[in-house]
Amino acid sequence: MSSPYRPRRGSLAFSPRKRAKSEITRIRSYPEVSEVKLLGFAGYKAGMTHVIMVDDSPTSSTSGMELAVPVTVVETPPMHIAGIRYYAKTPYGWRVVGEDREGKDSIEMPDGTQDIRALVHTHPEMVSGVPKKRPEFMEIAVGGSLEEKFEYLSERLGKDVSIREVFREGQLIDVSAVTKGKGTQGPVKRWGVMTQDEKHGRSSRRRHVGTLGPWHPARVSWRVPQMGQTGYHQRTELNKKILKIGDNGEEITPKGGFVKYGIVRNEYVLIKGSVPGPRKRLVRMRDAIRASESEIRAPQILYVSRESKQG
Numbered sequence: 001m002s003s004p005y006r007p008r009r010g011s012l013a014f015s016p017r018k019r020a021k022s023e024i025t026r027i028r029s030y031p032e033v034s035e036v037k038l039l040g041f042a043g044y045k046a047g048m049t050h051v052i053m054v055d056d057s058p059t060s061s062t063s064g065m066e067l068a069v070p071v072t073v074v075e076t077p078p079m080h081i082a083g084i085r086y087y088a089k090t091p092y093g094w095r096v097v098g099e100d101r102e103g104k105d106s107i108e109m110p111d112g113t114q115d116i117r118a119l120v121h122t123h124p125e126m127v128s129g130v131p132k133k134r135p136e137f138m139e140i141a142v143g144g145s146l147e148e149k150f151e152y153l154s155e156r157l158g159k160d161v162s163i164r165e166v167f168r169e170g171q172l173i174d175v176s177a178v179t180k181g182k183g184t185q186g187p188v189k190r191w192g193v194m195t196q197d198e199k200h201g202r203s204s205r206r207r208h209v210g211t212l213g214p215w216h217p218a219r220v221s222w223r224v225p226q227m228g229q230t231g232y233h234q235r236t237e238l239n240k241k242i243l244k245i246g247d248n249g250e251e252i253t254p255k256g257g258f259v260k261y262g263i264v265r266n267e268y269v270l271i272k273g274s275v276p277g278p279r280k281r282l283v284r285m286r287d288a289i290r291a292s293e294s295e296i297r298a299p300q301i302l303y304v305s306r307e308s309k310q311g
Contacts, residue, residue, distance in 0.1 A: 008225060009192025015222065017190070020234045023282055024136050025176040031289045033143035036152045040140040040286040041166045042122055043076035043269065044130050045177070045279055047258035051243065051270065052303040056170075066302065071243055072275040073252055074283050077126040077266040078160035083119030084153045085139065088112045102158035109150050116149040117141050120161070122282070129261035130280050138284070163267055164245060169298040172239045172288040177277035181232030191225035235276045239292050243299050244270040255308040270304075 030039045050070050055062045086098040086109060098110035099119075109116070121135040142149040167173060187193050188207045196206045212220050220226075246252065249264030257263045261279045275283055 006194060010190065010225060012223060014233065017229055017233060019181070019229050019232045020178045023178050024138055025178060025234045025236075025282075025284050027140075027176060027284060027286055029289060030141040031287050031291075033287055036144035036148045037142070038118060038120075038140050038161060038166050039143055040284060041076060041079060041163050042120075042136065042138065042282060042284045043074040043163070044124070044127055045275055045277055045281050045283050046073040046075050046129060046261045046264055046268070047254075047279055047309065048072050048274070049252065049254060049305045049309070051301050051305065053243065054300040054302065056297050056299050069243070069272060070274070071270040071272055073258070073264060074269050074271060074275065074285075075127055075129070075249070075264050075266055076163040076269055077123045078162050079120045079122055080135075080160050081118055081120050081153065081156050081158065082137070084150075084157060085117050085119055086110050086113040087115040087117065089114050100157070107154050107157065113146065116146065116153065118153055123160075126266055128263060128265055129258070136282055140286075143287075163269060167242055167245065167269070167285070167287075168296055169242055169245055170296045171242050172291045172293055173242060173271075173285045174236055174238050174288050175240050175271065175275050176234065176236040176284045176286070177275060177281055179231050179233050179235050179276045180278045182230040184227060185230035186227045187225040190228065190230045193225050237273075237276065238290055239288055240275070241272040241299075242269055243272050244301055244304075246270075252304050252306065254306045256310050259309050270301075 027040065033039060048070060050068055052066055053069055055065050055067050057063055082102055084100040084107070085096060087094045088097045094115070097112060100107045118140050119137065120140055121137045124130045124132045124135060142152060144152065186207055187209055188195055193209055196210070209225055212224050246268050249266065249268055252268060252270065253264050258279065277283065
């Protein structure tokens with residue numbers, strides 16, 4: 001009989017595992033969209049529940065049948081367009097060549113502008129479950145041609161934008177957030193290495209790696225699993241489906257409110273599956289950059305669970 005073997009569980013693709021610099025995640029790229037609109041939005045994670053919906057996947061073995069699907073509730077109050085930022089491509093990459101903020105008398109696009117993005121901020125004071133008033137500022141790309149982007153942002157500068165102007169039910173999106181922080185943890189929890197027993201290691205130390213490497217080269221490789229920061233990392237999940245966009249939070253708020261969050265009072269979205277981060281965490285959404293489905297079909301939801309989540 002061969003000896004049992006199990007590889008390390010932690011993926012090296014997420015190295016180095018350092019704390020995120022900010023809870024406002026950074027989105028480095030957006031898809032090319034011809035429709036003139038914002039290509040992203042942001043909200044606050046309220047919690048999870050489940051819905052009963054009709055399976056709308058034509059190739060699924062349960063197509064047309066009723067399914068119980070876990071969903072994440074993200075409260076999405078309107079976002080405010082506070083500025084316009086102009087970019088030009090240089091030998092050193094994209095550089096800002098100008099910026100307009102609300103309150104200016106005249107708005108003009110600088111010469112040499114090759115791309116335009118919107119400066120927006122959230123309204124946390126409208127969310128009862130988030131104990132903060134200072135808004136989060138971020139930059140979001142806009143779809144369409146250069147002239148269409150400028151016209152779109154010029155008309156909406158200083159105004160609020162609803163999530164219904166950005167996303168539709170049944171659309172695939174990418175979700176980005178900072179995961180739940182767990183502090184400093186050992187290699188067993190951080191990387192999933194096997195614990196040692198009396199036969200295969202020292203009896204006094206069982207939750208550590210067997211060796212840090214050879215004598216030569218005389219250094220410890222970054223590939224060796226060691227203790228360190230666990231959690232509070234920026235993560236992006238692709239192709240999450242929007243099942244529902246609603247205006248009345250009472251439709252989905254469970255009895256007694258969401259645990260450690262409270263009552264949803266603004267617009268909200270139901271996202272299929274889980275979303276990174278704890279409750280109250282800022283969640284950024286964008287149009288799917290690697291969409292696996294081209295057709296947008298609004299799902300048929302039969303029931304949304306409002307049973308108490310407090311046990």
